[in-house]
Amino acid sequence: MMSANLRTNQCIATCPACGLLCDDVLLENKQNKLNVLNNNCAKSFAFFAPSLDENLINTTPKIANKPATLQQAIMHAAKLLKQAKQPAFSGLSTDIAGFRAIYHLAQKTNASLQHANAQSMARNIDVLQSAGWQTTTLTEVKNRADVLVCIGSDIVSHHPRFFERFILQDGMFVSAKQREIIFIGENLSLEKLKNDAVEATSLLPCRAADLPEITLVLRALVTGKQLKAITVAGVKVSDLQSIADKLKNAKYAVLAWVAKDLDFAHAELTIQNMTETVVTLNQTTRAGALPLGGSDGDTSANNANTWLSGLALNDTHIEHDCMLWVNSFSADKLPPKTDKPLIVLGNINHRLEQAPDVFIPIATPGLDCSGTLFRVDSAVVLPLKKVRGYHQPTLALPTLSEVVSEIESLL
Amino acid sequence: MMTLLKNGKLYDPAHHKDGVVEDIYISDGRIVSKPSEKEKISQTYDLTGKVVMAGAIDMHSHIGGGKVNIARMMLPEFQETKTYSEPEAHICTPNCSHNATPNTTDTGFRYIEMGYTAAFEPAILPINARQAHLEMGDTPMIDKGGYAMLGNDDYFLRLLASRADQKAINDYVAWTLHATQAIGIKVVNPGGISAFKFNQRRLNLDENNVHYQVTPRDILKSLSTAVSQLGIAKPLHVHCNNLGVAGNFQTTLDTMGASDGVPMHLTHIQFHSYGTEGDKKFSSAAAQITEALNKNKHITADVGQILFGQTVTASGDSMMQHLNAKHASPKKTVIMDVECDAGCGVVPFRYRDQNYVNALQWAIGLELFLSVDDPWRIFLTTDHPNGAPFTSYPHLIRLLMDKSFRNEAFAKLNLDAQAMSNLTSLNREYSLYEIAIMTRAGAAKLIGLNNCGHLGAGAQADITVYTDQPNREAMFAKPNYVFKNGELVVKDGVVIKVVWGATHVTKPAFDSGVERGLSEYFEKYHTIQMDNFKISDDEITADGRGKIIAHQTS
Numbered sequence: 001m002m003s004a005n006l007r008t009n010q011c012i013a014t015c016p017a018c019g020l021l022c023d024d025v026l027l028e029n030k031q032n033k034l035n036v037l038n039n040n041c042a043k044s045f046a047f048f049a050p051s052l053d054e055n056l057i058n059t060t061p062k063i064a065n066k067p068a069t070l071q072q073a074i075m076h077a078a079k080l081l082k083q084a085k086q087p088a089f090s091g092l093s094t095d096i097a098g099f100r101a102i103y104h105l106a107q108k109t110n111a112s113l114q115h116a117n118a119q120s121m122a123r124n125i126d127v128l129q130s131a132g133w134q135t136t137t138l139t140e141v142k143n144r145a146d147v148l149v150c151i152g153s154d155i156v157s158h159h160p161r162f163f164e165r166f167i168l169q170d171g172m173f174v175s176a177k178q179r180e181i182i183f184i185g186e187n188l189s190l191e192k193l194k195n196d197a198v199e200a201t202s203l204l205p206c207r208a209a210d211l212p213e214i215t216l217v218l219r220a221l222v223t224g225k226q227l228k229a230i231t232v233a234g235v236k237v238s239d240l241q242s243i244a245d246k247l248k249n250a251k252y253a254v255l256a257w258v259a260k261d262l263d264f265a266h267a268e269l270t271i272q273n274m275t276e277t278v279v280t281l282n283q284t285t286r287a288g289a290l291p292l293g294g295s296d297g298d299t300s301a302n303n304a305n306t307w308l309s310g311l312a313l314n315d316t317h318i319e320h321d322c323m324l325w326v327n328s329f330s331a332d333k334l335p336p337k338t339d340k341p342l343i344v345l346g347n348i349n350h351r352l353e354q355a356p357d358v359f360i361p362i363a364t365p366g367l368d369c370s371g372t373l374f375r376v377d378s379a380v381v382l383p384l385k386k387v388r389g390y391h392q393p394t395l396a397l398p399t400l401s402e403v404v405s406e407i408e409s410l411l
Numbered sequence: 412m413m414t415l416l417k418n419g420k421l422y423d424p425a426h427h428k429d430g431v432v433e434d435i436y437i438s439d440g441r442i443v444s445k446p447s448e449k450e451k452i453s454q455t456y457d458l459t460g461k462v463v464m465a466g467a468i469d470m471h472s473h474i475g476g477g478k479v480n481i482a483r484m485m486l487p488e489f490q491e492t493k494t495y496s497e498p499e500a501h502i503c504t505p506n507c508s509h510n511a512t513p514n515t516t517d518t519g520f521r522y523i524e525m526g527y528t529a530a531f532e533p534a535i536l537p538i539n540a541r542q543a544h545l546e547m548g549d550t551p552m553i554d555k556g557g558y559a560m561l562g563n564d565d566y567f568l569r570l571l572a573s574r575a576d577q578k579a580i581n582d583y584v585a586w587t588l589h590a591t592q593a594i595g596i597k598v599v600n601p602g603g604i605s606a607f608k609f610n611q612r613r614l615n616l617d618e619n620n621v622h623y624q625v626t627p628r629d630i631l632k633s634l635s636t637a638v639s640q641l642g643i644a645k646p647l648h649v650h651c652n653n654l655g656v657a658g659n660f661q662t663t664l665d666t667m668g669a670s671d672g673v674p675m676h677l678t679h680i681q682f683h684s685y686g687t688e689g690d691k692k693f694s695s696a697a698a699q700i701t702e703a704l705n706k707n708k709h710i711t712a713d714v715g716q717i718l719f720g721q722t723v724t725a726s727g728d729s730m731m732q733h734l735n736a737k738h739a740s741p742k743k744t745v746i747m748d749v750e751c752d753a754g755c756g757v758v759p760f761r762y763r764d765q766n767y768v769n770a771l772q773w774a775i776g777l778e779l780f781l782s783v784d785d786p787w788r789i790f791l792t793t794d795h796p797n798g799a800p801f802t803s804y805p806h807l808i809r810l811l812m813d814k815s816f817r818n819e820a821f822a823k824l825n826l827d828a829q830a831m832s833n834l835t836s837l838n839r840e841y842s843l844y845e846i847a848i849m850t851r852a853g854a855a856k857l858i859g860l861n862n863c864g865h866l867g868a869g870a871q872a873d874i875t876v877y878t879d880q881p882n883r884e885a886m887f888a889k890p891n892y893v894f895k896n897g898e899l900v901v902k903d904g905v906v907i908k909v910v911w912g913a914t915h916v917t918k919p920a921f922d923s924g925v926e927r928g929l930s931e932y933f934e935k936y937h938t939i940q941m942d943n944f945k946i947s948d949d950e951i952t953a954d955g956r957g958k959i960i961a962h963q964t965s
Contacts, residue, residue: 023939023940024940128743129484131743132744134746137749139938140750143751172936173622303480304545307483307549308515310517311483372950379750381545382939
């Protein structure tokens with residue numbers, strides 16, 4: 001899409017509403033309301049066109065639910081952090097610049113860091129740190145994948161445009177028609193998932209709780225093991241054998257999952273079954289694992305924490321005596337319940353259940369200010385634009401790093 | 412404000428100064444000629460008896476970007492504090508984090524503490540360049556820059572396969588330098604990373620990539636010509652095919668001829684100097700390689716010395732890293748295909764002095780250093796972290812400067828390896844002047860940094876001051892003073908002030924018509940908009956710490 005063809009009230013933006021970071025979103029400003037014109041992604045629409053009804057948004061900082069000036073709120077937040085010995089910084093839904101600021105404040109206040117998605121992120125990180133993996137990225141998938149197996153997820157619930165952008169299009173080395181898509185999992189509807197652009201789409205229904213066993217058998221079959229059992233967890237071994245054969249005969253097989261959807265104990269072992277299946281496939285043909293998900297800036301927070309500290313962002317449950325909760329992107333996310341002092345640096349559209357000790361509304365990167373985010377595959381990092389304010393009256397919200405550095409200067 | 416560094420012994424090869432006692436004047440971050448008598452000197456450092464060199468420049472060190480961060484993420488055990496015994500204890504500076512995957516702050520601090528004032532990330536995947544610059548932006552104390560990887564990306568291979576003319580290639584190369592904010596171009600396993608995606612497992616210099624039907628030689632010719640015709644100072648940075656394979660020296664020799672005399676830099680050449688002699692079918696081919704290097708004046712090389720201990724290998728060479736994954740220690744590996752652009756392979760590795768192959772790799776590296784005649788064409792690297800962490804440089808310098816120290820270390824190696832190396836017959840000991848060439852003047856000349864690596868008027872005042880002592884490791888591990896842009900930032904080996912260095916880039920002119928083909932390609936095959944591929948100057952400088960220094964092409 002060439003920006004030269006745009007009307008004056010239009011712009012192309014990058015959408016941080018999910019880990020795909022679609023950067024082809026055409027926005028139009030109509031009577032001070034942003035509309036998403038070129039795709040029908042509900043997540044994108046919700047992100048770019050949130051309600052600006054004055055009764056529903058919180059653009060005023062608050063102390064104990066009473067309006068305050070920004071300076072008063074910052075001073076109060078600094079006071080609470082000064083009193084705390086072991087603060088916890090959670091949520092951490094922000095972009096690189098925001099995370100850098102939060103990281104430095106955490107260093108100064110001895111705070112622990114916990115991303116809202118820490119639990120599901122840890123499922124993948126556990127596999128990376130115990131065995132490593134062989135992965136691929138979205139452009140490789142678009143141009144090479146001839147067999148795609150989606151395990152435990154329909155993918156589209158997390159990434160509405162995943163198939164539209166990467167699978168239902170012709171790639172450099174494979175046409176859409178030539179691809180085969182296989183879903184394995186619970187509550188999936190083949191009717192909804194099928195698309196004429198791809199000839200072969202199939203579904204192997206199974207309970208999510210049975211995925212550990214089913215992925216283990218699939219891994220064994222790909223390795224060449226013979227099984228005596230006829231069925232495993234209610235699934236015919238012959239059906240799994242046929243998937244194993246398709247994987248082995250593929251030129252470039254891709255095994256995809258969303259860690260959040262694998263919500264059962266020791267899901268990392270199921271993920272490892274998939275990644276080790278890919279390792280086995282790569283001894284004779286080519287394949288790649290594709291961990292999807294990556295919302296609320298989690299991939300960015302994890303990468304930045306890793307280069308700043310040398311360590312991945314862990315799932316830590318440390319006792320705390322004060323909580324600072326950061327959420328720039330999705331208004332429907334709420335802070336964890338706490339009986340300790342709570343500081344919220346949040347979205348103007350939040351409907352908080354618990355009135356925090358301090359609330360400071362912050363700019364959303366990609367909407368109120370520019371920014372930088374990692375895509376879910378970590379290979380691609382994209383700039384975000386300020387779109388609200390250019391095409392609408394600006395809400396004049398401070399950025400997270402502005403607020404945080406002012407707090408830091410008071411400590 | 413005028414600062415005077417008085418009476419130091421200058422080792423400044425760019426000006427042929429080999430231990431000349433002279434004063435240096437610094438004003439506004441630069442070295443200046445002796446001012447008039449009227450000029451007030453605000454501060455004087457008496458350097459009588461001290462060794463003075465320009466700040467050192469690491470021309471090849473993996474300090475930023477995807478694969479380094481994957482290595483950090485995969486290896487939390489590297490971050491633990493451990494009490495190291497020999498030989499690991501040997502390879503560290505006093506403040507060393509003992510760590511092959513330092514975080515960005517550690518990276519800057521450990522470099523400056525050793526008197527290094529610049530480091531260049533040699534493998535920036537264009538699609539991942541923004542991450543590399545974010546990480547380098549968070550690396551304090553030193554200047555930085557990078558080489559953008561081409562030659563395995565489908566856009567380039569399509570151009571080459573369709574017999575596009577050289578001008579089209581040149582425009583694409585120049586466009587890539589702009590888009591990625593890089594200062595040079597690198598090719599890794601030419602054609603091989605792409606071939607691996609088509610399930611080819613090895614690729615020799617004159618073998619076709621199965622899909623594109625072009626050879627590594629075609630790729631080298633095309634890219635080296637582009638770099639040369641565009642007037643980019645830094646010659647094409649070449650990681651040859653067949654890294655790590657016994658017998659690969661022939662590929663390396665043939666590669667020297669692939670550019671028809673156009674300059675090329677062969678990187679971490681130690682990993683490409685292996686023969687197949689002996690019972691174990693693995694031998695040193697350092698003699699053949701150095702003979703060719705001495706003869707082929709258009710070729711430069713850095714060594715990629717290995718040193719014993721735990722490290723991690725992080726490379727764009729997914730094809731060869733996949734093959735090497737069986738040697739991983741601890742046993743875990745990341746292999747990635749990346750964006751029809753390149754690849755990535757991260758394999759942790761423990762080099763052991765009692766292992767035949769590792770011991771011989773150590774000896775091969777040193778044989779190469781000691782047999783190359785011209786120190787302006789060979790560079791001191793460990794291919795950080797692939798051969799060893801960069802914090803081992805002082806130890807490596809001592810190995811080069813101190814024959815008895817070297818021979819003692821050699822005598823502790825695996826005996827079969829000792830039998831296969833002629834290292835003890837090499838009597839050369841590097842001089843301070845030669846070390847200054849390899850780590851300063853030569854590196855600056857190679858990359859095209861006119862104002863770095865020397866102590867002449869106009870130079871950026873990046874200056875390192877050492878105490879001359881017989882133990883060269885102790886000497887180079889802990890300088891007395893390090894000045895960055897004229898400011899004293901390290902005193903007695905410890906950082907006393909945090910500063911932020913610049914990013915060096917080059918931006919050769921190109922025909923903007925190149926974007927017609929590119930935008931069509933992005934639209935059809937890529938998953939981002941072409942405009943978002945490009946990194947603006949603002950992204951590097953907007954935080955108020957970063958700065959860009961753009962170097963002219965010739």
